[in-house]
Amino acid sequence: MTKELKAYESLEPLFNPKSIAVLGASTNPHKIGYIQLKALLDGGFVGVIYPINPKASEIEGITCYPSITAIPGEVDLAIFCVGADQIQESLKECASKNVKAAIIFASGFSEIGEEGVKLQQELANIALANGIRIIGPNCVGLVNTTNGMIGTFSPAILAVPLHEEKAVGYVSQSGAFGVLTYMAAAQKGLSFNYFVSVGNEMETEFADVVEYMIHDPKTKIITGYLEGAKDSKKLRHLAHEALDRQKPIVLMKTGRSTAGSRAAASHTGSLAGSDLIYEAFFRQSGIVRVDDYEDIITFSKLFLSNKLPKGKNTVLITSSGGRGINEADRCEGVGLSIIPLCEKTKKEIKKHIPSFGSALNPIDLTAVASVTNPELFIAPLRALVADPDVHNIILTEFPLGWDADHPYLQEFIDICKNSDKFVFITTFPLEGMSVPKGKDELEKNGIPVIPGDLNPIKGLAKLVEYSERLRKHQQTIHQEDKSPKKTIAIARESDSILSESQAADILDLYDIPTTKRGIATTVKEAVHLANSIGYPVVLKIDSADIPHKTEADAIRLNVQNASEVMKAFTEIYENALKFKKDAQINGISVQEMLPEGTEVIIGATKDPNFGPVIMFGLGGIFVEVFKDISFRVAPLTRADAEEMIEEVKGKALLKGARGKVHADIEAIISVILKVSKLVTENETMIEELDINPLIVYEDGIKAADAMIVVSKNLKEKLVVRG
């Protein structure tokens, strides 16, 4: 890798090579070595092509070379059309020829198991040592539709005609699905500028390609198909950068159903499915998650109109009452608001539509608008554009006959262009029957025309969501956390679950409010502690061996006086030993008895992809029965913490529902952020954490109980807390 280049700059020879060597170029039209060469020729690649074939002098009229070293000029990119066994030697030759990049199609590497992993590692070593950027192996290739760099053996890529506008990059972890998406998108009116199938991601991974596209001025949107990120932190960092540049990243992430639950000691751990974490990650990073390749098409088409929706208030204009209601349902189904119109707007619209039409939202111009009076489409639009409450206007029909020169079409376009409303047309999906003549003119002027079966309303909802995230991002001043970093060291013997008092000590260290408490090893100590804390108190066993105290009957609540303390002490001790004969008991924890409040849970667990993640939920049935929880990947911003609270349905109870007092939301945010700091700063040590319950009051908050699981691998390193 040339040292001066940034990582993404060194990918340039893959996307814009000046010269390409096709290794294994063939004269046999059924071999990929021929198909690849032909694709470059048919695609009109603007650069030099060097077929490598020791047995042929020319293929399709182009001079062949016996080896890469025999090529007279420089070679930017080598495309390997040979089997797995022939690659290593050739790659070494490429290195000696100073080839900058390569695409390797061949299978037979890490995907086939141990032997392949070894082979792949050897290739990777050569690539890294010589700074060769590589796509693959086990991939379909890389295509740049703007310069004819059709680096693929998939002939299907050339089978679909493309459109003029090419500003959408696409990167896929699935080759076959990627090709299908490329083709379907082209058929439905969206052409990618780049198509990259990353295969085994040996040297260049998914996120590297995203990074290239972020810095590429020709790419306005980055789309892709993701099964799992290799380096989630890198992707998160890139997502931030993409927001800075206002380039949406739109990903179809599969594997929702394979979440599964892991064995975990904490609530947080058992509730954190991999897909739930991805969902949280996408939300907090502003990555648009879509369900389908169709959503990539509609989102891109809407975004390329060069306007962003100002909000979710949506008005429908229809000439079929039925279709209007149907699309209104669809809007509300994806979170758009079909707003009631104000009197002024309604009055103005009523003036222009037939008496049997409707000036309510959806606005029904009636069938006469479609048939005899298409001018009816103009005046209501004008009224809506003048209404500040309206953000989006969707037309479910449009006069089919208005061509580019039609004065009404021009008037329609002018009204739209001079407003900040997001306007688009969704046609009924009748092939060849429902596309307005003026479609191209409309789209050129930023008014997308999208068939209903591509579900543009879902696309609008996603675009509204993205726009809101973008606004938030732009308003947020991103401050580094400058408070001193704290490190934890804990005395621990047998288990990876800490005793409650150890856990509480850690919370103290991070200024998370805990109960007044102390450990008593004798009855006398317990009474002294209780007297100094003040009655009522709680007595609990303190033992890492008994994490579930209720189960062991080793907890007494609401202990009122000294004699009750004495009784409780003895019972707890006896019950604990009955429960686990050899339990190592630190003593009995005497704590203040907290008054009633609203119980919440704040927890953390370690995700294999993302590292520490934070959970928030209301206590008890909310978490256990309704799974009414929200996650975020740490470290969190204040906005993340606020959103976590907003996301749970039970938040009504924090805001005074059912006679509860309005809880101290600020205190909850503060603890969420402190937990985020705690687990981020001690990532290698802390596996799981539950503060449950954390009791919130009208003013203030206190952790009534906490459980922390530390990494088993760290056992030996732990020392007494300093």
Add this chain to the structure above:
Amino acid sequence: MTKELKAYESLEPLFNPKSIAVLGASTNPHKIGYIQLKALLDGGFVGVIYPINPKASEIEGITCYPSITAIPGEVDLAIFCVGADQIQESLKECASKNVKAAIIFASGFSEIGEEGVKLQQELANIALANGIRIIGPNCVGLVNTTNGMIGTFSPAILAVPLHEEKAVGYVSQSGAFGVLTYMAAAQKGLSFNYFVSVGNEMETEFADVVEYMIHDPKTKIITGYLEGAKDSKKLRHLAHEALDRQKPIVLMKTGRSTAGSRAAASHTGSLAGSDLIYEAFFRQSGIVRVDDYEDIITFSKLFLSNKLPKGKNTVLITSSGGRGINEADRCEGVGLSIIPLCEKTKKEIKKHIPSFGSALNPIDLTAVASVTNPELFIAPLRALVADPDVHNIILTEFPLGWDADHPYLQEFIDICKNSDKFVFITTFPLEGMSVPKGKDELEKNGIPVIPGDLNPIKGLAKLVEYSERLRKHQQTIHQEDKSPKKTIAIARESDSILSESQAADILDLYDIPTTKRGIATTVKEAVHLANSIGYPVVLKIDSADIPHKTEADAIRLNVQNASEVMKAFTEIYENALKFKKDAQINGISVQEMLPEGTEVIIGATKDPNFGPVIMFGLGGIFVEVFKDISFRVAPLTRADAEEMIEEVKGKALLKGARGKVHADIEAIISVILKVSKLVTENETMIEELDINPLIVYEDGIKAADAMIVVSKNLKEKLVVRG
């Protein structure tokens, strides 16, 4: 109406007329009187056509008549191609000519307001007096594609070519949306046998058409677009009949978003949105509700395979790992189970697929199956068909080259035909590129081939749901409730809300367990009552004027002895009068204090469409914060009551979650059914009812409080309870 005919039989002249008079037939090709006539001719109508036009002698070579009475032969059907003002006189002439049915296109009736309503009523009177069945007015018409009866002025209907199989009827409350659906369905491979636009439903309504189709042997599926049923009870009755005949009714019901909440005194009343009730009604009636016209197409195509899925266990066979995962997500998203395969099946599949393939579900045959080794599709299918745990097999790819005569295709078909598995193929939606050659042969043999953009997986989920409902329906013995009907009469003065003791008396009448209780008007009576009930007791004000007792501080729980009763009595009385000076107080209710249990709510309210509906939910936050409730339209079957309990998420708490005892589910079912009987038998009287809380124990159940709102209109009729 000929008296011997059943209602649906009298619709026969609309669908299969022997002769048609076209009133207002025109020589002007732009007029609907011409378009309609031409449609019958072009459609190849098999019967006599009589154009009516006093000014023309013939149109398109067919003899014209000056009036309907001038026609020599009999006329089964009159199609009115004239304006609203000309219809009444002509309809009278039709009556004198004994015309059996009519289609009226014209607008200008009930949809334009008062004047139109009057005009429409006059037409209805003529129709009813003379037994003329009428479709319309304000409709697009009626089409029978099996005999060329193209009774519509919408030329679009003729613009799409139809397919051979025509077994799906379609009825729409929206003309324009109906035509669009008809056309889109035809373009996507589904041809309706009947298309009916019911317009203003003056004489023949939506449900009448459904009834005709239920009895029509040519119709296998009844589909439609519904905004609101005119007669919900009729539709419910028909749905039952359709289940008997195994004909699915598949409706796109719009207006989800317009539910809105009504002002209501009870929880049940305020939670019952119109769409929620429709949803419950469809579920309990076995009507398949779909979101989109596309779902009508896929459901129909799958159903017409003549197999029903045996359950939701689904296996995917793919040759693209990415697409497999994606479709698996989609399956689980709609409630299908992507089951893990048993060892035996996995082992058998592994034998036949490449080593880098996957024998897990989704089964990945890898790209070689699509490209070089299509025979790989056979063996895994055979293994899956032999596995009793598998219900459905979905192929996301299929060898494109296998034509009808290909031996592998025939083998594939044989395996499918000899099994009870539901098998279909969902192709990637690439126009003209991904349809297997053998498609027709496959479909002829009951293996649907559906492009992925029509979402056949959603269709399968709906079909699984329908099949389950059908099985349940067939297993249920429908017994009439033979227990004696009870009627309620209550003394009531001012308000429509009954006092708690009156409400409790009504529950007693229906054997719904209530607390031991009595009304005391003096302190002495209260003490006597408390002594005989046994301590602790509850004291509450009993006044229809104070329905919310807590708010008035007019309730005391856990009253332990006589002196506490005396204190409580006085305080409650004083507080009640403080709260409402002129409250009419019956006395103070002394009740047994119920021990703790699990709190549920059972309620009823009156829906404007469906009449009494029943709600079930768990108490408190479950209803208020999570809206975790289920509804059914009364009267309920036992299966309905069971399903209501199954539907709420909080049911886990009834089954022992969070340390609760397993609640007496049988007792809950019993109270649900008793409430259903109560509100059904007293439909005109009871507006709303809440039993809240109803406390469920491990063994038994008791209503701790109840509120009943009776109809204001009945005020005068009420007398003292007998």
